[in-house]
Amino acid sequence: MSKVVISTSSFDIHNNPFIQRMIKAGVAVITNPHKRKLSEEEIIALLNEDTVGLLAGIEPLTERVFASAHSLKVISRCGTGLDSVDLAAAKRHNIAVSNTPEAPAQAVAELTLGLMLTTLRQISQTDRMLRSGEWPRMQGHLLAAQSVGIIGMGHIGRRVARLCQAFEATVIAHDPFLQQTLQDVTLMPLEQLLTEADIISLHLPYSADTHHLLNENAFSRMKTGAIVINAARGGLVDEIALYDALASGHLGGAALDVFEQEPYHGPLLKCDNITLTSHIGSLAKESRHRMEIEAADNLLRELVNIGLMDEK
Structure with a gap:
């Protein structure tokens, strides 16, 4: 049998x-x-x-x-x-x-959008503070006012781009395998995207070539206050370097659904300006x-x- x-x-x-x-x-x-x-x-x-x-x-x-x-x-x-x-x-x-x-493309794209909105409006932090007896009145940011940089314009990246455009955000992208992409999305080199984007969202496969694509050097190139979103693969981000960039205040926030080692037990758990989810991207x-x-x-x-x- x-x-x-x-x-x-x-x-x-x-x-x-x-x-x-x-x-x-x-x-x-x-x-x-x-x-x-x-x-x-x-x-x-x-x-x-x-x-x-x-x-x-x-x-x-x-x-x-x-x-x-x-x-x-x-x-x-x-x-x-x-x-x-x-x-x-x-x-x-x-x-x-x-x-x-x-x-799973639509599910991951929608979670990505949720992570962006949660980070911009500090929803997770507000929830935690309210439950501890506070009544916070923190001022967030509009997605419509952001330049969203999407790295990887495959099945998921394209959906994320369309969702962000529906919110009237500016969308820029990097994908070395494409010469053109969606209407009103500007393709550019990775180095340029890192310096121009307010939000950087990863949507590419993991490989030896993309290991720690976002590392200390990449974070240093980003705008002060930039936001990093990763619902793709954990190995794309150097988690220690991300912790340092968040702790120093250089990055304004981050949201991760994937990690190099899962379940995750690392130092990012100590950061208040990050939202962490347990690899639930496809779980719709x-x-x-x-x-x-x-x-x-x-x-x-x-x-x-x-x-x-x-x-x-």
Whole structure:
């Protein structure tokens, strides 16, 4: 009997027609028993030697994982990023890899907009102060008055740009792979964007080339009072340098949904001028449902293509 593993921390198998089709065909579907991100050792143990397909979360899928999973033929990532997958190793082991780049885009874009508004109007700080018995009357800023710099104009970046334009903000962008982009969005070099933007929002993949893209040098180039938003990948930001820029008052605020190590326990927890969320970018019910459906569809299609499932 074929075995498929679903390693995401949660997954609605009962309302997923593609998973149900696999089950009816006799495929054993195994879910994540820990209900959290798996370590390398845990995913190795879960895959074992008899798993043919993996519906993946954000656990590390390394050469060591693939070498131990002798029967694995298909990985379908439930989400956008593939930085947790060693794609070169997957190719060497003849493992097909897919993702769902469009499904979570609106959810992440809307969270990004929420983080911008929360930071500009100091909503989190006001809430904390009110609960401690104060009645703060802090003056914030309008999104309409800001120049928003978007780094990465892919599925999510484009949506963020449109949402910001709806608020009448000026939008500038950097994307080395584009020559032109949305109407009324000005493309420019990264160095120029860092100096001109009031808000800088990251929407690009993580790789060795983008590791700590926002570092001490980048923060020093930003305007005094600038705001940094990261709902993309944790490794894009040097968190220690960000802490220093916030603590010194050079940056006016920040909001992070992703971190280099998750769960996060670092020094940014001490900052009052940052909003932190627990990697919830795609966790809107509607987007999550679409993401799970598309990921399961991708998995089933590839299993059919390689002859491990019948077409009907």
